Amino acid sequence: MAVEARLMGLARRAGVPGPEVHMALRPEDGLGEGFVMEWVEGESIGSRINRSDELVAARAGLARECGRALARIHAIDLDSTGLNDALHEVDPAEEVRQTWERYKGFHSPQPMIDFTARWLLDHLPPEGEPALVHGDFRNGNLLVAPTGMAAVLDWEIAHIGDPMRDLGWLCTASWRFGHPEKPVGGFGSYEDLFAGYEAESGRAVDPAHVRFWEVFGSFWWSVGCLGMADQYRSGPDRSVERAAIGRRSSECQVDCVNLVIPGPAAGVVRAGGDDGPDLPRVDELVGSVREFLRSEVVPAMDGRAGFLARVAANSLDIVGREMEHGAEARRLEANRLRNLLGVDLPLGELRLLLAEGLRDGTIAVDADGLVEHLRQTVVNQVLIDQPTYPGCIAALGFDADS
Structure with a gap:
């Protein structure tokens, strides 16, 4: 934390808002x-x-x-401040490979991640002058006051x-909050x-x-979302929040679909329903618990317990959609x-065969039917996990002429 304190001091002296x-x-x-x-007074919740x-x-x-603040951060001299010795350097290819290797360790094949x-790796940016990178500059890590960034x-x-990593991270869809x-x-x-x-950097x-x-x-x-699920499965954090965040991986994957393989999403799962004779049906039991959480538990609880109760109710929404759509999505x-x-x-x-083929290059990224399969699979999954997510809505409403 001494390095973090040092960075905050250097940034403040460079004109970056901070305590x-x-x-x-x-x-x-x-x-x-x-x-x-x-x-420092301000709002930090995105x-x-x-x-x-x-x-x-x-x-x-x-x-x-934000643009001005990032330009000032990136202009901090690495040699005179000693940051070259205090911080590690990572190039774009290494960042991609490190993240890819981490994902492989979860043993949960998600071919869109491999794609x-x-x-x-096929679209690496040109090499440039390395700079101090904040690494997590986004909405949610800023304090904002009525007068501006605090x-x-x-x-x-x-x-x-x-x-440029900082600019791209700030623009990542997950941090747009509705x-x-x-x-x-x-x-x-x-x-x-x-x-x-x-204007600030001259570049x-x-x-x-x-x-x-x-x-x-x-x-x-x-x-990262799969990492949360892994923490839930293996410890040390067995909270309902960790399990729920694991299901948000499909949101990020549909954002990748929209960015790198946009196109029409056909074959999406539609509601099927369960007309079984059991009274109450399993989906009705799940729904009753969900409504109990929302109508009685959440209003009666404050702080983190209330937050986790809302997360639990949202997780039961996913369970309900999984019961309704999951079998058909997997069949397709x-x-x-x-x-x-x-x-x-x-x-x-x-799934593993496709993921391994993408990893070792035996399956080409332009293989016939691959892009369409990935797009449809991810859209079907996010329809179960979070059908109101903006990236899902964008994928379903794709317009080739827009």
């Missing part, structure tokens, strides 16, 4: 790691930043402010690398972000370069895979 760090704890203090910093009436004026200029990794937070994964039409954090436009960056921004990192952002967070997926791969195996083995 003054008064002191960093030392071993002789006997208080562990940490630092003492100034209190959804509130995007909808608060008090922040209307701040939102109007926030994308440009996206291949796409990223602080940049959460420096713990800062490193040296491609500065406003997909505003690609910069759900509050601004690419044009304003780039204008702020260019032109290549939108294609930023787009690479936007794709990487959805790729990285799709793997298996049929497409058998046609694509030319073998008749169980679905789990077919």
